[in-house]
Amino acid sequence: MQFLVAPLIRKLERFAPLADKERRALGALRCTVRPFAAHEDLVREGRPVEGINLVLGGFACRYKLLPDGRRQIVGFCVPGDMCDLRVYLLRRMDHSIVAMSPVNAALIEEGDLDALFEAHPRLSRAFWWSSMVEEAITREWLVNVGHRTAFERLAHLFCELHLRLQTVGLAQEHECDVPLTQTELADTLALSAVHVNRTLMDMRRSGMVTFQNKHLTIHDHGSLRNAAGFNPAYLYLDAERPSAAKPAVPIDA
Amino acid sequence: MQFLVAPLIRKLERFAPLADKERRALGALRCTVRPFAAHEDLVREGRPVEGINLVLGGFACRYKLLPDGRRQIVGFCVPGDMCDLRVYLLRRMDHSIVAMSPVNAALIEEGDLDALFEAHPRLSRAFWWSSMVEEAITREWLVNVGHRTAFERLAHLFCELHLRLQTVGLAQEHECDVPLTQTELADTLALSAVHVNRTLMDMRRSGMVTFQNKHLTIHDHGSLRNAAGFNPAYLYLDAERPSAAKPAVPIDA
DNA sequence: CGATCGTTTGAGTTTGATCAAATGTGGTGG
DNA sequence: CCACCACATTTGATCAAACTCAAACGATCG
Numbered sequence: 001m002q003f004l005v006a007p008l009i010r011k012l013e014r015f016a017p018l019a020d021k022e023r024r025a026l027g028a029l030r031c032t033v034r035p036f037a038a039h040e041d042l043v044r045e046g047r048p049v050e051g052i053n054l055v056l057g058g059f060a061c062r063y064k065l066l067p068d069g070r071r072q073i074v075g076f077c078v079p080g081d082m083c084d085l086r087v088y089l090l091r092r093m094d095h096s097i098v099a100m101s102p103v104n105a106a107l108i109e110e111g112d113l114d115a116l117f118e119a120h121p122r123l124s125r126a127f128w129w130s131s132m133v134e135e136a137i138t139r140e141w142l143v144n145v146g147h148r149t150a151f152e153r154l155a156h157l158f159c160e161l162h163l164r165l166q167t168v169g170l171a172q173e174h175e176c177d178v179p180l181t182q183t184e185l186a187d188t189l190a191l192s193a194v195h196v197n198r199t200l201m202d203m204r205r206s207g208m209v210t211f212q213n214k215h216l217t218i219h220d221h222g223s224l225r226n227a228a229g230f231n232p233a234y235l236y237l238d239a240e241r242p243s244a245a246k247p248a249v250p251i252d253a
Numbered sequence: 254m255q256f257l258v259a260p261l262i263r264k265l266e267r268f269a270p271l272a273d274k275e276r277r278a279l280g281a282l283r284c285t286v287r288p289f290a291a292h293e294d295l296v297r298e299g300r301p302v303e304g305i306n307l308v309l310g311g312f313a314c315r316y317k318l319l320p321d322g323r324r325q326i327v328g329f330c331v332p333g334d335m336c337d338l339r340v341y342l343l344r345r346m347d348h349s350i351v352a353m354s355p356v357n358a359a360l361i362e363e364g365d366l367d368a369l370f371e372a373h374p375r376l377s378r379a380f381w382w383s384s385m386v387e388e389a390i391t392r393e394w395l396v397n398v399g400h401r402t403a404f405e406r407l408a409h410l411f412c413e414l415h416l417r418l419q420t421v422g423l424a425q426e427h428e429c430d431v432p433l434t435q436t437e438l439a440d441t442l443a444l445s446a447v448h449v450n451r452t453l454m455d456m457r458r459s460g461m462v463t464f465q466n467k468h469l470t471i472h473d474h475g476s477l478r479n480a481a482g483f484n485p486a487y488l489y490l491d492a493e494r495p496s497a498a499k500p501a502v503p504i505d506a
Numbered sequence: 507c508g509a510t511c512g513t514t515t516g517a518g519t520t521t522g523a524t525c526a527a528a529t530g531t532g533g534t535g536g
Numbered sequence: 537c538c539a540c541c542a543c544a545t546t547t548g549a550t551c552a553a554a555c556t557c558a559a560a561c562g563a564t565c566g
Contacts, residue, residue: 015342064396067482072396086389089268089382094389094487121374128381129342135388136339136347138395143317143325145399146443150554181512190399195554197513229320234347403522434544448522450545 004056004106005029007080007168014167014237015129022120029116031106036060036099038179043084043097051107054082058103059179063187064095073188075138076161079168085131088113101179133236140234145190148229150199153189155228158209158216163232175217185211257309257359258282260333260421267420267490268382275373282369284359289313289352291432296337296350304360307335311356312432316440317348326441328391329414332421338384341366354432386489393487398443401482403452406442408481411462411469416485428470438464 005026012018018026033056036042042053042060060077074095077083083097088110117124137160144156161178165171182200186193204210208224210217218224258279265271271279286309289295295306295313313330327348330336336350341363370377390413397409414431418424435453439446457463461477463470471477 064392066396066400070400072399074392074395086385089378090385090389090489092486095392118374121371121377124374124377124381125342128377128384131381131385131388132339132343135384135391136343138388138391139317139327139348142327142391142395142398143319145395146325147319147323183512192555193513194515194556197515198554201514233345236343436544445523446544447524447546450547451522454546 004031004033005054007056008054008082010168011080011130012123012126015126016122018126019122022123025116025120025123029106029108030112031108033104033106036103036105038099038101038103041096041098042103042105043087043093045093045096047093049087049091049110051109052082052088052113053084053097054106054108055079056104056106059100060097060103060105061100061184061188062095062097071187072190073184074141075134076164078164078170082108082127082130085127100184136234136236150189150191150195151202152228153191154185154196154199154203154211155209155224156230157185157189158211158218159225159228159230159232160235162216162218163235163237167237174219174221175215177214178211178216179214181214257284257286258307260309261307261335263421264333264383265376265379268379269375271376271379275376278369278373278376282359282361283365284361286357286359289356289358291352291354291356294349294351295356295358296340296346298346298349300346302340302344302363304362305335305341305366306337306350307359307361308332309357309359312353313350313356313358314353314437314441315348315350324440325443326437327394328387329417331417331423335361335380335383338380353437389487389489403442403444403448404455405481406444407438407449407452407456407464408462408477409483410438410442411464411471412478412481412483412485413488415469415471416488416490420490427472427474428468430467431464431469432467434467 009018009023009026012026031054032051036058045064055077057079060083061073062075062077062083063071063073065071077097083105084093087093117127140160144153148156158178162171162176165176165178170176180188182196183193185191185200186196189196191199200211204212206223206227208218208220208227210219224230262271262276262279265279284307285304289311298317308330310332313336314326315328315330315336316324316326318324330350336358337346340346370380393413397406401409411431415424415429418429418431423429433441435449436446438444439449442449444452453464457465459476459480461471461473461480463472477483
């Protein structure tokens with residue numbers, strides 16, 4: 001069971017190293033593993049709360065629908081993400097979550113999380129931290145959609161995805177699988193599918209990056225980051241450990 | 254001192270009623286009250302951490318700068334908001350915060366927050382909740398900028414602002430002060446100042462809403478919300494109390 | 507072997523940006 | 537009290553990025 005939560009542990013340790021007993025407590029979480037097919041909803045807006053989903057494998061995304069049927073994808077969930085942790089505190093979802101590829105998700109009961117956080121307050125801080133990182137990503141997406149051109153938006157998203165997938169071991173040095181169609185890229189970046197298509201062709205021509213058959217190949221990392229104005233600081237991959245400053249709470253509380 | 258944190262307490266109680274001792278603990282927080290002039294930065298991106306700012310009065314906003322000097326405002330801070338709580342866990346800011354009107358802010362030491370959260374775990378849950386509400390707002394802004402027309406964006410923002418200001422007692426039934434210039438609205442909604450101007454004139458003509466002299470008057474709430482596609486759910490103003498379901502943690506832990 | 511979905515291409519349109527300049531307004535200092 | 541300055545708002549004219557509509561082409565699948 002321990003191995004199921006390995007990517008989650010790896011992520012939380014970007015915040016602060018965990019104590020053994022904290023790792024064990026995470027590994028011991030009761031959960032129901034459920035498989036989802038691509039395009040199946042894991043969670044639907046406004047549904048009754050039935051637990052919290054941890055993505056074990058596969059790729060999901062959160063999205064909001066507009067009355068006219070258009071869709072804005074507001075975030076991605078990769079392995080290790082608790083994709084609807086927010087219902088734990090917010091009590092209802094203001095958006096839905098759908099699998100982009102086949103997904104395995106572990107459903108965790110709220111009560112078990114309550115117990116976990118009560119027993120291990122530092123874990124609750126670590127989860128809080130991770131939800132703040134997600135917020136930082138959303139903010140950066142806002143800048144992306146608000147102020148960048150189609151080329152820049154795509155370039156920026158590709159930089160982000162590559163880096164995030166790398167941190168969970170799902171990317172090579174200069175390539176990775178990204179199970180998104182051009183239409184889904186369009187929904188993410190607030191562009192039309194047609195325009196995404198043309199821009200992707202431009203990108204191929206530019207020699208910086210190729211996205212084809214749901215596979216991303218970055219030929220020239222430097223130029224791509226440059227074109228995108230990409231600065232990975234907002235991903236907090238290298239977060240200074242609080243322990244590097246004064247420890248906020250003793251490491252072995 | 255208690256009264257200083259009144260708006261904060263009011264906000265946190267939207268999550269769950271606080272125990273008296275929790276309220277007292279908040280009131281007893283040591284803090285340095287600092288005044289800021291309009292357009293003065295409270296916090297600059299990447300600065301060394303010097304504490305956490307609680308907005309007591311006035312109106313501030315968080316923003317990101319792009320290399321070309323353009324600016325995206327990514328959130329507003331009204332009284333009761335801990336506008337840079339994120340540095341508490343993230344250790345550095347990925348954006349800056351500036352006062353839009355004269356602002357009074359209380360600077361709180363991190364160590365004091367550590368102690369507060371250790372002594373009152375439910376408060377730490379309440380703060381976590383409030384940062385999730387902020388995230389929800391950012392997500393909605395992403396939809397706003399991504400998929401709505403200029404008219405809709407402005408209408409949506411006006412609905413949100415009016416409601417948020419109402420909850421802290423800074424708005425009347427159908428009007429409120431909003432200390433933003435047209436340029437700042439433009440930076441918020443990813444529009445040009447010129448286009449904001451034209452759209453504001455359209456809005457006046459439409460009879461739904463007037464924004465002039467930093468004063469917002471909503472003449473026709475229904476039409477405005479309708480035009481904006483505004484659904485206030487994402488603000489979680491009416492959050493079901495966890496206590497209304499099974500209490501996550503006993504009320505008087 | 508249709509059917510469905512995703513990608514590609516073309517043509518025409520639109521929203522909102524940019525550039526430039528005029529007009530209003532509030533504050534400061536002489 | 538007025539001259540002046542800085543800044544915000546308004547107006548006009550032009551332009552471009554991205555959208556829409558429409559259709560063809562290509563894979564993949566039951």
